[in-house]
Amino acid sequence: MKFSISTAKVTETKSSCLILPIFEDGQLNKAPKLIDAANGGIITDFRRNGDIKGKVGQCRILPIQNKPYKRVVLVGCGKYEEYSESQYKKAMTSALKKLTSTNHKSATSFLAVGHKSNKKVDYRSARIMAEVWHQISYEYTATNSKKAKRFDLIRLSFGTNGRKRNPEMKKGLSHGNAIGSAIQKVRYLGDLPANVCTPSFLVKEARKIASKHSKVSLKVVNEPEMKKLKMGALLSVTAGSVEPSRLIILSYQGGKSKQKPIAIVGKGVTFDSGGISIKSGHKMDEMKFDMCGGAAAIGILQAVADLGLPINVMSIVPACENLPSGNATKPGDIVTSMSGQTIEVLNTDAEGRLILADALTYCQRFKPKLIIDMATLTGACIVALGHHLSGLMSNSDDLANKLLAAGEAAGDGTWRLPLGKKYMHQLKSNFADVGNISGGGGGAGTVTAACFLQKFVNDIEWAHLDIAGVAWLEGSNKGATGRPVALMSEFLIQEANKL
Numbered sequence: 001m002k003f004s005i006s007t008a009k010v011t012e013t014k015s016s017c018l019i020l021p022i023f024e025d026g027q028l029n030k031a032p033k034l035i036d037a038a039n040g041g042i043i044t045d046f047r048r049n050g051d052i053k054g055k056v057g058q059c060r061i062l063p064i065q066n067k068p069y070k071r072v073v074l075v076g077c078g079k080y081e082e083y084s085e086s087q088y089k090k091a092m093t094s095a096l097k098k099l100t101s102t103n104h105k106s107a108t109s110f111l112a113v114g115h116k117s118n119k120k121v122d123y124r125s126a127r128i129m130a131e132v133w134h135q136i137s138y139e140y141t142a143t144n145s146k147k148a149k150r151f152d153l154i155r156l157s158f159g160t161n162g163r164k165r166n167p168e169m170k171k172g173l174s175h176g177n178a179i180g181s182a183i184q185k186v187r188y189l190g191d192l193p194a195n196v197c198t199p200s201f202l203v204k205e206a207r208k209i210a211s212k213h214s215k216v217s218l219k220v221v222n223e224p225e226m227k228k229l230k231m232g233a234l235l236s237v238t239a240g241s242v243e244p245s246r247l248i249i250l251s252y253q254g255g256k257s258k259q260k261p262i263a264i265v266g267k268g269v270t271f272d273s274g275g276i277s278i279k280s281g282h283k284m285d286e287m288k289f290d291m292c293g294g295a296a297a298i299g300i301l302q303a304v305a306d307l308g309l310p311i312n313v314m315s316i317v318p319a320c321e322n323l324p325s326g327n328a329t330k331p332g333d334i335v336t337s338m339s340g341q342t343i344e345v346l347n348t349d350a351e352g353r354l355i356l357a358d359a360l361t362y363c364q365r366f367k368p369k370l371i372i373d374m375a376t377l378t379g380a381c382i383v384a385l386g387h388h389l390s391g392l393m394s395n396s397d398d399l400a401n402k403l404l405a406a407g408e409a410a411g412d413g414t415w416r417l418p419l420g421k422k423y424m425h426q427l428k429s430n431f432a433d434v435g436n437i438s439g440g441g442g443g444a445g446t447v448t449a450a451c452f453l454q455k456f457v458n459d460i461e462w463a464h465l466d467i468a469g470v471a472w473l474e475g476s477n478k479g480a481t482g483r484p485v486a487l488m489s490e491f492l493i494q495e496a497n498k499l
């Protein structure tokens, strides 16, 4: 897709389709009003007859004669007074979906996130337009015999209706393009089956990013090296699997070399059978998505590099499978983590926290300014928050508030859950420094999992995102969502803006 800015007046726009907003109440906006006047009141007539009422996402295409544009796409934006970014997003989604069912090659949008145009509105409008395009044009075909659709629509312009272009518009388009592509990549990696998307496959994907960007470098730790590093927790999870495990470290240096990096750690379990504490067969196929945190860490780094943010970021992905075998770790086995703490593996299905423990310890050698980990960690998080919000736990109110705000702004929300001594106490083991689950029950599975991770972060500012409920959809829409790339990109852009 070619994204561009069109500064022509709406009535002189040479584009096959003009996308125009219609509100449920009140008058026509400037652009539709001009088009209405230039075409004998065609929109007014359409509205009067109830052909379009303006409900969010409602969409109608009108043919036009003898004008530089061939069609007008009217899209409902809801009530004028209630208009917000989320309505804009819905309207844009519906207009672009509609256009993909036609043969039109180009479209120019005259929608904006707000009623008054200013730089921020220009930036957000352009950015969301590009993001939405990536969202609706994603199609998984990697393992199907059918070929990927070819979209006729090849140019999408941000129309200014005669206003001068400004750098925020261009920035919005390029940011939306970078974030949208990263989300597509994460969805693709998530959707791939576990016999394709192995730890080594994730390494290859990471390598592609490193070879494309001069500021990105890749380091891969293999199993013999993990042994030398004494990563007993990570090795205990991969023990039952034939497929070799990898620890992926992708670094982006966009800031000064002495600037401390932000460390992003993502759970990369490419298939989670539960190990000896094996899961039931029901929906076990969905455990191919258990690497979505790791894929997001890779995708976010790609987005940051594409955006060229002036910060340093590292993505650390412990990647392995969790399978039963004669070599597999057994419930009750005790392993020694890289931190030196011993862990009683009470349940081999609580494996994500084990691989994250060693990754969290390892990442501290880079003296990170802060650490954010993302993991499809607990089914309990789905019980608590469903599929709407991810769980957020942090040892820092400041970091937690920033992430809450970034999630809200990106439409990729989170909800904070507590940490604390009482929960930490549930992890007590009679035979090791810590158990990998709460031995005596007590509930709060999402919080105790986070407490376990906290034992490996020391005093560093840290946040944990439990994305078990949001990383993929189930049922007939089964597929990876790319969350929380939008949230994390928003957070990192904010961090960069502060500098």
Ligand code: BES
Pocket (backbone or CB within 6 Å): 272, 274, 290, 347, 349, 350, 351, 352, 376, 377, 378, 379, 380, 437, 445, 468, 469
């Ligand atoms: N990857 C799962 C968590 C999960 C389950 C995410 C279902 C999404 C859907 C994780 O490794 C796991 O198995 N967690 C256990 C922990 C339990 C043994 C304490 C769980 O949630 O059941």
Ligand code: MN
Pocket (backbone or CB within 6 Å): 272, 274, 348, 349, 350, 351, 352
């Ligand atoms: Mn598990």
Ligand code: ZN
Pocket (backbone or CB within 6 Å): 269, 272, 290, 349, 351, 352, 376, 377
């Ligand atoms: Zn898991």
